[in-house]
Amino acid sequence: MRRTLLAALGAALATAAPAGAALPVYSGSSIGEGLPLKVYATVTPTVHLFGDAVTARLAVVADTKLVDPSRLRVQTGFTPYRSVRSPVVGRVAIGRFTQVTWTWTLRCMTTPCVPEVPPSDRYRVFRFQTIHITYLSKNGQSAYGIDATWPKVEVLSQVSPGVMAFLEKTNHLNWRFDLAPVAAPAYRVSPRLVYRLALAAALLLFLAAAALAWRWFRTVRPARVPTAGPDTGTTLERALALLAWAHARGDETLERKALERVAGELPLDDPRPKVDELSRTARELAWSQRTPEDEEVATLSERARETSRAPEPEETAE
Numbered sequence: 001m002r003r004t005l006l007a008a009l010g011a012a013l014a015t016a017a018p019a020g021a022a023l024p025v026y027s028g029s030s031i032g033e034g035l036p037l038k039v040y041a042t043v044t045p046t047v048h049l050f051g052d053a054v055t056a057r058l059a060v061v062a063d064t065k066l067v068d069p070s071r072l073r074v075q076t077g078f079t080p081y082r083s084v085r086s087p088v089v090g091r092v093a094i095g096r097f098t099q100v101t102w103t104w105t106l107r108c109m110t111t112p113c114v115p116e117v118p119p120s121d122r123y124r125v126f127r128f129q130t131i132h133i134t135y136l137s138k139n140g141q142s143a144y145g146i147d148a149t150w151p152k153v154e155v156l157s158q159v160s161p162g163v164m165a166f167l168e169k170t171n172h173l174n175w176r177f178d179l180a181p182v183a184a185p186a187y188r189v190s191p192r193l194v195y196r197l198a199l200a201a202a203l204l205l206f207l208a209a210a211a212l213a214w215r216w217f218r219t220v221r222p223a224r225v226p227t228a229g230p231d232t233g234t235t236l237e238r239a240l241a242l243l244a245w246a247h248a249r250g251d252e253t254l255e256r257k258a259l260e261r262v263a264g265e266l267p268l269d270d271p272r273p274k275v276d277e278l279s280r281t282a283r284e285l286a287w288s289q290r291t292p293e294d295e296e297v298a299t300l301s302e303r304a305r306e307t308s309r310a311p312e313p314e315e316t317a318e
Contacts, residue, residue: 024144057103
């Protein structure tokens with residue numbers, strides 16, 4: 001009964017007799033001929049039209065008392081065909097027999113498969129690479145192997161003899177489907193509206209970037225203080241103007257430099273005691289640890305302006 005089922009599985013896969021088998025012979029093999037395993041290879045269909053899918057199936061029937069199916073390794077190739085996906089591996093166990101099946105789906109859409117070679121331009125024949133099945137020992141080394149061949153594959157042209165005769169006589173293609181006119185494309189949103197919205201968005205982003213850049217420039221490079229001409233006001237008045245500008249903007253460093261300059265414009269050797277006292281006060285504010293108050297700066301500036309005015313002539317006694 002078991003041998004009957006095994007024979008039915010082998011017949012379903014067609015026949016591809018193994019070639020160059022270098023297998024050990026076991027007297028107790030249930031497969032027959034003293035062999036531990038047998039190989040069957042099929043291609044379906046063996047004759048197909050250009051561009052059609054082809055199924056290549058390889059089945060190895062093994063006696064599990066002599067062979068461990070997990071140690072089988074398969075090497076083959078299908079050039080110029082390419083595998084559409086990874087091979088599908090299936091296992092069927094019946095008693096002491098196990099059948100391991102590898103199934104490839106192949107397709108060739110390139111120039112080498114076009115039927116255009118002698119003796120006829122209507123078909124082309126291919127023979128795939130020889131199959132080599134290796135059985136590994138427990139240490140991973142090759143113990144023995146067996147070879148098998150694929151059936152030849154014939155590729156026919158998609159162009160029928162009637163169409164070929166028509167082309168030879170008329171040199172004109174009789175299309176079954178009209179290629180024109182092509183239907184107008186449909187859009188969810190009008191391309192013109194998308195273009196205008198994108199242009200408006202780009203303009204807004206540009207203006208926003210320009211505003212941020214101008215604000216950054218004003219922060220890094222503040223506006224310069226307009227300086228008076230050489231004939232406008234005295235050096236003391238210009239120093240007082242710089243002091244007022246720096247104090248109003250909170251620039252402590254420039255304010256202290258302006259106070260030092262004001263003190264320099266009020267020399268200590270002035271015969272008037274008020275000027276001497278005012279110069280010392282300006283230097284003390286310039287080098288003090290605290291920031292001068294608004295009232296102190298205003299008082300100092302007012303007193304300094306008074307000293308810059310010409311002194312009134314003293315009245316002579318009659």
